[in-house]
Amino acid sequence: MLTGLSIRDVVLIEALDLDFAPGLGVLTGETGAGKSILLDALGLALGGRGETSLVRSGADQAVVTASFLTPDDGSAIAALLDENGIAREPGEPLMIRRLVKADGGSRAFVNDQPASAGLLRELSRHLVEIHGQHDDRGLLNARGHRQLLDIYGKLDVAGVAAAHRRWRDAMAALEEARESHDAAERDREWLEHAVAELTAFAPRGGEEEELAERRAGMQRGEKIAADLQGIADLLEGSDGGLARLRQAARILERVAEDHEALGEALAAIDRAIIEGAAAQEKVDAAAEALAFDPVQLEADEARLFELRGLARKHRVQPDELAALAEQLSARLARLESGGAELEALEKAAAEAQAAYRKAADSLHRARIDAATRLDAAVASELKPLKLDAAKFRTTVEPLAEAQWSATGSDRVEFEIATNPGSPFGPLAKIASGGELSRFILALKVALAEKGGAQTLIFDEIDRGVGGAVASAIGERLSRLAQSAQVLVVTHSPQVAARGNRHMLIAKSNDGTVTRTGVTPLDSKERREEIARMLSGAEITDEARAQAKRLLEPSLL
Secondary structure, three states, X not given: OEEEEEEEEEOOEEEEEEEOOOOEEEEEOOOOOOHHHHHHHHHHHOXXXXXXXXXXXXXXXXXXXXXXXXXXXXXXXXXXXXHOOOOOOOOOOEEEEEEEEOOOOEEEEEOOEEEOHHHHHHHHHHHEEEEOOOOOOHHHOHHHHHHHHHHHHOOOOHHHHHHHHXXXXXXXXXXXXXXXXXXXXXXXXXXXXXXXXXXXXXXXXXXXXHHHHHHHHHHHHHHHHXXXXXXXXXXXXXXXXXXXXXXXXXXXXXXXXXXXXXHXXXXXXXXXXXXXXXXXXXXXXXXXXXXXXXXXXXXXXXXXXXXXXXXXXXXXXXXXXXXXXXXXXXXXXXHHOHHHHHHHHHHHHHHHHHHHHHHHHHHHHHHHHHHHHHHHHHHHXXXXXXXXXXXXXXXXXXXXXXXXXXXXXXXXXXXXXXXXXXXXXXXXXXOXXXXXXXXXXXXXHHOOOOOOOOEEEEEOOOXXXXXXXXXXXXXXXXXXXXXXXXXXXXXXXXXXXXXXXXXEEEEEEOOOOEXXXXXXXXXXXXXXXXXXXXXXXXXXXXXXXXXXXXXXXXXX
């Protein structure tokens, strides 16, 4: 709900602060007094174009601030603020401020935090509806008619949305499987060859390192084989060092007791024999490990080269060939069983489509029923608004399958026929200015308490009518104001008399500067203004008496 509007230096308005309340508020004034400036200022705060022509002559910038009371949590407004990182204290009003500089450029703020004009427009969709004779949004936009009908009928679209999501996911899975299957079919010959080749080769993880180390060991063994044999001969041969040490030990054993030093010599030779034998064992072990086998070396080299060649061919590391073989084998297996998999996915997609169609058909029938009720509700409002010759209908037509969506399979549009026998057509194209305004009012009354913005503004909806029709318009605006805040710019005394609050828009001139101002009227001032609306420039006693009679129902 709009609670306040502060305007600084906008066209003829120098400084203006207005407070608003629930119910029906009326704004009146002579033609040219500046009523449109107020709407232009509010439109600026709601994301309208920041034209430099809005800046008052001689001012550096124009500033408009609008405040609203909105739900704290769970609303579309709260979600928009959260998405855009706009902080808000619970219970505090939503403040929207827009600045337009005289030399060009504009800035916007939401709760004193910088924001884009786009965000203001998004917020405005949930804050204010402005209806005038040339309004091309809201009820005149056929794109919103389906949602309005669903809200009016309290229809459950969530089930259709869920069914559409499951159908979409099933179709995506099927399409992905088809693409994979088609790609695999194109590569079947290569795939079969690659799997056969890798299966025959049977690569193992870590095989490259194992082959490379064994090959390098045999190559080193080939180079030092003669040296190892020479060491073995020197240590263990018939004339080698160990044989000579054992011979010396046997001689010392016979004479070791003859002198202490001989015993120590024998002990030293025994130790030498033990160390030499250990050395011989190590040399023999190394010779065995580095044993050069020309056949094995050739086989290891051949497999190593083939392993690396396969890795280059498939653009992977040698150690990744084993995993690649498993992957390609799995692809080939899926290709072989792909027909069965595709059949299962096609069945799942068909079942999901059938479930969506069933839910959409159920919603279609519910929309037909809701449309019948809405048409009757609107029809009951037309005669009092002097539209008794006109007809209203809500068309619910099936869409082509390619256009089915999460909102169902229907196209919904509000249509009218203004004269008997004339064809139905869109609201904006068929109705004249005055008729269009009254049709909008009839629709808004029928759709009351069915959702939408909490502030409704009607700009001269009563233009071109008077008497009983104007009274009917006022009565319906008053009824509409029971469930939403309604502001109306009017020239009709019958409409103005229905308001809960009355503001007079007037232009003044001090001889140098022309200004537009807005004054809240008390009961006496209000009677005088309505009398002026009834009689014109000269207010007569008869006009004052008539104004009093008009105001009596609203003053009780």
